[in-house]
Amino acid sequence: MNLTLKIWRQKDSNDTGKMVSYNVTDISDHMSFLEMLDVLNEQLVNSGDAPVAFDHDCREGICGMCSLQINGEAHGPDRGVTTCQLHMRMFKDGDTITIEPFRAKAFPVIKDLVVDRSAFDRIQQAGGYISVNTSGNTQDANSIPIPKADADEAMDAATCIGCGACVATCKNASAMLFVGAKVSQYALLPQGRVEAKERVMNMVNQMDKEGFGNCTNTGACEVECPKGISLTTIARMNREYLSASVTKD
Numbered sequence: 546m547n548l549t550l551k552i553w554r555q556k557d558s559n560d561t562g563k564m565v566s567y568n569v570t571d572i573s574d575h576m577s578f579l580e581m582l583d584v585l586n587e588q589l590v591n592s593g594d595a596p597v598a599f600d601h602d603c604r605e606g607i608c609g610m611c612s613l614q615i616n617g618e619a620h621g622p623d624r625g626v627t628t629c630q631l632h633m634r635m636f637k638d639g640d641t642i643t644i645e646p647f648r649a650k651a652f653p654v655i656k657d658l659v660v661d662r663s664a665f666d667r668i669q670q671a672g673g674y675i676s677v678n679t680s681g682n683t684q685d686a687n688s689i690p691i692p693k694a695d696a697d698e699a700m701d702a703a704t705c706i707g708c709g710a711c712v713a714t715c716k717n718a719s720a721m722l723f724v725g726a727k728v729s730q731y732a733l734l735p736q737g738r739v740e741a742k743e744r745v746m747n748m749v750n751q752m753d754k755e756g757f758g759n760c761t762n763t764g765a766c767e768v769e770c771p772k773g774i775s776l777t778t779i780a781r782m783n784r785e786y787l788s789a790s791v792t793k794d
């Protein structure tokens with residue numbers, strides 16, 4: 546395939562940035578999207594230009610590092626996959642592909658297609674954990690029976706990889722699908738109930754402090770989420786928050 550790429554280039558967070566067009570040739574439809582960008586970067590380096598900066602790590606849909614708004618969609622045109630799992634067979638010869646960073650006030654651009662998603666880390670630090678005795682007297686995991694349905698639902702919520710596609714997709718740049726997933730992961734398990742009240746209050750407060758918008762029930766986040774996180778996690782977070790607000794000391 547021969548393709549035209551329109552890519553957002555921005556030297557640093559102070560630069561205004563602009564779209565720049567590039568041509569890539571002989572792209573195999575078996576390549577991943579990131580491998581196609583590797584081809585472009587090799588071309589740029591060989592001609593003495595600066596390669597396009599983009600985030601990636603595992604390249605197998607696990608780490609949540611890859612991002613990219615491709616033709617206006619977070620993680621591109623496929624469903625249930627991250628950018629690193631997107632294949633070039635989703636495109637055809639002669640296509641023009643627009644590639645931009647995830648856009649949100651709380652995700653400032655660092656360089657080209659790389660954005661700062663440390664706001665998610667700070668939300669996690671505010672309550673996305675449980676306190677466990679690690680003194681050597683750790684309780685056996687099987688000593689607390691958990692209904693299979695609850696364990697499955699908690700596991701589904703725990704598959705959130707913190708990529709931020711939900712934020713980039715939402716017209717309000719809301720992080721509620723992410724925070725809903727993190728709150729649900731613990732709210733459904735007895736180990737998570739101990740600090741449940743503080744957790745939801747602290748995580749939601751941190752989310753607001755970071756400048757994410759509110760949820761207006763559009764549901765675009767659920768459609769673009771590569772891990773299929775359900776809107777029901779947002780409903781659970783709202784219930785947890787309301788209950789914590791009315792019962793707080």
Ligand code: SF4
Nearest residue numbers: 705706708709711770
């Ligand atoms: S909820 Fe989905 S889209 Fe949002 S951060 Fe988690 S995995 Fe990514």
Ligand code: FES
Nearest residue numbers: 602604609611629
């Ligand atoms: S690079 Fe790890 S999820 Fe895409």
